[in-house]
Amino acid sequence: MMDTTKIFLADTEIPRQWYNIQADMPVPLQPPLHPATGKPIGPEDLSRVFPMNLIEQEVSTERWIDIPEEVLEKLLTWRPTPLQRAYALEKYLGTPARIYFKNEALSPAGSHKPNTAVAQAYYNKAFGIKKLCTETGAGQWGSALSLGCSMFGLECKVFMVRVSYDQKPYRRLMMKTWGANCVPSPSQETTFGRKVLAEDPECPGSLGIAISEAIEEAVSSDNARYSLGSVLNHVLLHQTIIGLEAEKQLKMLGEYPDVVIGCVGGGSNFAGISFPYIRDKIHGKEVQVVAVEPTACPTITRGPFAYDFGDTAATTPLLPMFTLGHDFLPRPIHAGGLRYHGVAPLVSQLVVSKLIEPRAYNQLQTYEAGIIFARTEGIISAPETNHAIAAVIEEARKAKEDGEPRTILFNLSGHGLLDLTGYESYLEGQLIDYALPEEDIKKAVKILEDYPKPVTT
Numbered sequence: 016m017m018d019t020t021k022i023f024l025a026d027t028e029i030p031r032q033w034y035n036i037q038a039d040m041p042v043p044l045q046p047p048l049h050p051a052t053g054k055p056i057g058p059e060d061l062s063r064v065f066p067m068n069l070i071e072q073e074v075s076t077e078r079w080i081d082i083p084e085e086v087l088e089k090l091l092t093w094r095p096t097p098l099q100r101a102y103a104l105e106k107y108l109g110t111p112a113r114i115y116f117k118n119e120a121l122s123p124a125g126s127h128k129p130n131t132a133v134a135q136a137y138y139n140k141a142f143g144i145k146k147l148c149t150e151t152g153a154g155q156w157g158s159a160l161s162l163g164c165s166m167f168g169l170e171c172k173v174f175m176v177r178v179s180y181d182q183k184p185y186r187r188l189m190m191k192t193w194g195a196n197c198v199p200s201p202s203q204e205t206t207f208g209r210k211v212l213a214e215d216p217e218c219p220g221s222l223g224i225a226i227s228e229a230i231e232e233a234v235s236s237d238n239a240r241y242s243l244g245s246v247l248n249h250v251l252l253h254q255t256i257i258g259l260e261a262e263k264q265l266k267m268l269g270e271y272p273d274v275v276i277g278c279v280g281g282g283s284n285f286a287g288i289s290f291p292y293i294r295d296k297i298h299g300k301e302v303q304v305v306a307v308e309p310t311a312c313p314t315i316t317r318g319p320f321a322y323d324f325g326d327t328a329a330t331t332p333l334l335p336m337f338t339l340g341h342d343f344l345p346r347p348i349h350a351g352g353l354r355y356h357g358v359a360p361l362v363s364q365l366v367v368s369k370l371i372e373p374r375a376y377n378q379l380q381t382y383e384a385g386i387i388f389a390r391t392e393g394i395i396s397a398p399e400t401n402h403a404i405a406a407v408i409e410e411a412r413k414a415k416e417d418g419e420p421r422t423i424l425f426n427l428s429g430h431g432l433l434d435l436t437g438y439e440s441y442l443e444g445q446l447i448d449y450a451l452p453e454e455d456i457k458k459a460v461k462i463l464e465d466y467p468k469p470v471t472t
């Protein structure tokens with residue numbers, strides 16, 4: 016018989032507070048700036064876009080924030096998620112490392128995204144909001160928010176990038192099944208969408224256009240607000256339940272990780288698994304924390320730390336973050352959720368403070384890792400998650416070379432059952448790597464030259 020393969024927590028053991036790393040940062044977060052004045056924005060500046068209870072969370076420096084009972088009740092539908100030991104992967108690699116993962120693929124939408132979708136739907140409902148608007152690329156976030164809204168009886172409108180809407184019908188159908196109104200973007204439903212379509216009726220859409228449409232629709236009604244699935248402080252906060260559960264589960268085994276690994280798009284699932292451990296690191300504990308991104312969109316490994324807009328249409332405040340410039344268009348890699356020009360200000364500041372080690376992998380290497388994982392552990396992971404798995408495999412092989420029984424923890428942020436076209440391309444030998452030429456980076460970040468600069472210590 017093997018040792019324990021899965022560690023479960025009872026419903027009563029679910030964490031009852033989120034962890035806010037803003038209370039422990041060695042260098043505090045620098046404020047978002049108003050693009051017109053260059054001055055820090057205040058809560059009121061955001062009040063047409065987000066409800067005030069979430070804005071308060073966004074700026075809070077309280078270390079622990081209570082999870083409302085109503086949110087816990089919904090999270091308990093699938094949480095606590097199991098912590099699993101990847102015995103078959105360890106055996107395949109012949110590594111002395113012990114590999115553990117949090118299985119966030121078990122949420123109803125198939126990823127970590129519902130952890131914040133449920134919380135955001137609750138806070139909007141509590142604030143008297145009737146409808147949430149958002150954008151989605153391949154549909155992970157749109158489907159998660161549709162689920163959250165259906166749980167709290169809110170209307171949900173999702174602007175889905177046209178090319179994905181046409182090519183990936185299944186997440187769109189999940190959204191409709193949960194009662195959301197999902198439309199292809201650009202659409203005829205907003206001034207901005209009509210303008211884009213008038214110029215190019217065949218426009219395939221982009222996240223930037225979809226964000227602009229979602230914000231326009233949200234601010235056009237007093238009862239509606241906009242919702243974002245990553246990047247912002249409150250979104251990262253809601254995801255910390257992942258790492259807090261993992262902490263309890265590893266303790267039950269008498270384990271503490273040597274390495275914590277997550278993939279990074281906007282930064283939310285990575286923050287979720289790692290922030291409780293970064294708190295320990297700030298307080299002197301030795302733990303390596305690795306953030307993994309694609310070489311095709313190397314924001315934290317090669318971008319500058321700068322003030323930039325969060326969206327392509329330049330409608331948000333200026334945020335201090337690693338960025339490739341807000342009009343940078345990443346190549347069409349299959350990990351759609353990692354194709355974002357920036358990364359969360361909280362993650363960025365912690366990289367600057369050298370508490371996080373950024374790493375980039377190319378597409379082929381990540382699919383190779385995904386295939387190894389599927390053929391050992393049986394789980395077909397999301398293309399985004401495969402970036403984390405590539406790093407896990409590298410660390411496990413290093414442990415083998417060094418003859419060290421290291422403990423590796425990673426976040427399995429989602430399954431890839433609705434993303435099989437990427438696997439198909441890989442298996443048929445059609446997948447290609449994209450490494451970004453230095454020239455392209457220089458060109459893309461030129462736009463940042465005249466913006467205010469954050470302090471880089």
Ligand SMILES: Cc1ncc(COP(=O)(O)O)c(C=O)c1O
Nearest residue numbers: 155245280281282283284352429
């Ligand atoms: C499965 C999965 N993992 C990771 C990500 C990256 O997002 P984030 O960095 O906010 O966790 C996404 C985004 O859509 C996703 O769907």
